[in-house]
Amino acid sequence: MINLKNIRKKIEGNIEENKSSKNYNTWKVGGNAEYFYEPKNVKELKIFLKLAKDTEITFLGNGSNVLIRDKGIKGCVICLKNTFNNYEVNKNNEFSFEAGLSCMKIAQITSKRNYTGLEFLCGIPGSLGGALAMNAGCYGGNIWEKVIKVNLINKDGKIIEKDKKDFSIGYRNVNLNENNFFISASFLLQENPLNNSLDTIKNYLKDRRSKQPTGLPSCxxxxxNPDNAHAANLIDSLGLKGYKIGGAYISKKHANFIISDNGTKSSDIESLIIFVQKKVYEEKKIFLETEVKFIGSKL
Ligand SMILES: Cc1cc2nc3c(=O)[nH]c(=O)nc-3n(C[C@H](O)[C@H](O)[C@H](O)COP(=O)(O)OP(=O)(O)OC[C@H]3O[C@@H](n4cnc5c(N)ncnc54)[C@H](O)[C@@H]3O)c2cc1C
Structure with missing residues (x-):
């Protein structure tokens, strides 16, 4: 239980009770967070975590890879996207970014300075913290490839520095201790002799727009993708494009995308996910593991 009155005396960051999560995830669905906190900076976050030590904590970036259930989120959601936006360009081609910075911004910052290696981040609508947690990637790159070290904060408010080698990194997966959260990361990049990083970004964005339902609410x-197959092709081959449960439907443009209409409940999306898994398993004997993370308890 959080003592809001006491906490507000000690911190300046925005803290609210019973906050709708709909504007904090790209499906625009989900119930309320019991508490919602946007830390002003690391110093304040440390103080908050010490004061809220018996509270369940969930970190959220841009909410572009989560399904927040209708029943909402117990404990406190800590959202970094609006405040942890600082970065430094150090000597020796090293860049340090705070975890709330958007992937797009990081691609732009590095490309505008003519450094190559993170252009692929441009179309991923997440924050750095979420991208590290997911090992986000596309166009042959993924975020951990260029990481040298990260700073984490644990649930007791202690800062921990770790090297890339301290993590086991896989496809959309990193072995992060559940009581540790990313607050910043450093990357080692190369100068781009071809001077074409901004053009690369333009091409990636164009390609994405042609293949994905960008602009519609999705995750x-x-x-x-299972070994040796594409989830989208498997779903498409069963004729499921356009299939709808409640307000949630499978995109006609890309079968691995589920779109939410106005008024869609999280339970519509979750039912559709389970339906697709069942169908693909029945027909193809392949179990589709979700990339999206579920937050909050089931109804
Ligand atoms: C249109 C669209 C296109 C996409 N394309 C791609 C793509 O090409 N490649 C790809 O990999 N993904 C893609 N995604 C998915 C998503 O954008 C990425 O996974 C992204 O990195 C998630 O970042 P986020 O900040 O939104 O994370 P969130 O959705 O906020 O969180 C995701 C997970 O990370 C955890 N988390 C968040 N912040 C932290 C933190 N600071 N410390 C520890 N854990 C944290 C959350 O608790 C949650 O478990 C796409 C999504 C959309 C909507």
Whole structure:
């Protein structure tokens, strides 16, 4: 239980009770967060975590890879996207970014300075913290490839520095201790002799627009690609494009995307996910593991 009155005396960041999560995830669905906090800076976040030590904590970036259930989120959601936006360009081609910075901004910052290696981040609508947690990637790159070290904060408010080698990194997966959260990361990049990083970004964005239903509420790819197959092709081959449950439907443009209409409930989306898993398993004997993370308890 959080003592809001006491906490507000000690911190300046925005803290609210019973906050709707709909504007904090790209499907625009989900119930309320019991508490919602946007820390002003690391110093304040440390103080908050010490004061809220018996509270369940969920970190959220841009909410572009989560399904927040209708019943909402117990404890406190800590959202970094509006405040942890600082970065530094250090000597030796090293860039340090705070975890709330958007992937798009990081691609732009590095490309405008003519450094190559993170252009692929441009179309991923997440924050750095979420991208590290997911090992986000596309166009042959993924975020951990260029990481040298990260700073984490644990649930007791202690800062921990770790090297890339301290993590086991896989496809959309990193072995992060559940009581540790990313607050910043450093990357080692190369200067681009071809001077074409901004053109690369333009091409990636154009390609994405032609293949994905960008602009509609989704979480990107719902399912991970199984070994030697594409989730989208498997779903498409069963004729499921356009299939709808409540307000949630499978995109006609990309079968691994589920779109939410106005008024869609999280339970519509979750039912559709389970339906697709069942169908693909029945017909193809392949289990589609979800890429999207579920937050909050089931009804
Ligand atoms: C249109 C669209 C296209 C997409 N395309 C791609 C793509 O090409 N490639 C790809 O990989 N993904 C893609 N995604 C998915 C998503 O954008 C990425 O997974 C992104 O990195 C998630 O970042 P986020 O900040 O939104 O994370 P969130 O959705 O906020 O969180 C995702 C997970 O990370 C955890 N988390 C968030 N912040 C932190 C933190 N600071 N410390 C520890 N854990 C944290 C959350 O608790 C949650 O478990 C796409 C999504 C959309 C909507």
């Amino acid at each position: 990107g790819s719902v399912f991970k």
